[in-house]
Amino acid sequence: MPFAAIRGMVGPSSTRNWWPGPRYTAIKEYDDGDSRRPATAWCHAINSALLLASAMFIAAFLGTRTAMVISKSTSTCPRHDPLSSPSPMLSKGTRIPFLENVPSKPSNFTPHEILGLPATVESNKAWHALIGPSKGYIEIAHPERYGLPEGITHPSDSSKSIYGLAMTHELHCLIRIRTAFYDLVEGRLTPEDFHSPPRRELTKLLALDHGAFHLNHCFDYLQEGIRCAAHLDVQYPVMHGGAGILTGERMCKDWDVVLGILEDNSFDASNMTL
DSSP, X not given: OOOSEEESOOSOGGGTTOOOSOSEEEOOSSOTTOOOOOOOHHHHHHHHHHHHHHHXXXXXXXXXXXXXXXXXXXXXXXXXXXXXXXXXXXXXTTOOGGGSOOOEEEEOOOOOGGGGSOSOHHHHHHHHHTTTTTTTOEEEESGGGGTOOOOEEOSSOTTEEEEOOHHHHHHHHHHHHHHHHHHHHTTSSOHHHHHSOOSSOOSSSOOTTOHHHHHHHHHHHHHHHHHHHOOOOOOEEEEETTXXXXXXXXXXXXXXXXXXXXXXXXXXXXXXXX
């Protein structure tokens, strides 16, 4: 609020007489030549009303913007519903606990002489031993816990389903290609028989007697598996058996651990035509 006068002096009394004029000097609220006079009451009322209206407009504007921001953020960030949200296990899809965290170790290409032989009783047994008597199929209890699709019906336990593994599927395909190759080379299979239509209807999984149709699937499946694994280990030429081959160290799953998993969870599919 305006003061009507200013004290001329603040300080010790011995120094208050330096000002030659009166002790107090009046301050005018407006100039002598100004024809205007202090605002009347109704002018103050109008100014107050304008200020109030401006404040209300600003408050309404800010409130609207805040509501828009909150609405946008809630629409783009859905609320978490613990009842409808999948559990951590379900979110893993087809990843199964006992199939995870298999250790790896460095390995170089090691020739396996028996696997490099033509189709004989011994070499065929060695190839089939890679996937075991269960043909690489495993049984999983309560597969719905892991978000797995329906598997092959278990013949004796309704809580379990039968599944294959990508690795054993790839080995199975390689064995089928090898078998067909030597059957063609050694005359046990003619090209006509190989390319003939399947001898039984394709109503289930591909069977061993589906000929070229089965092997064409295997070629496609193997190329996809190779690209999926995408081993980028550097290879270099070395001499082996009088010939140069590309090889090199790479990280491989511990085969003993893999075999242990197959044995602990295997399903005997020896009588299944898969």
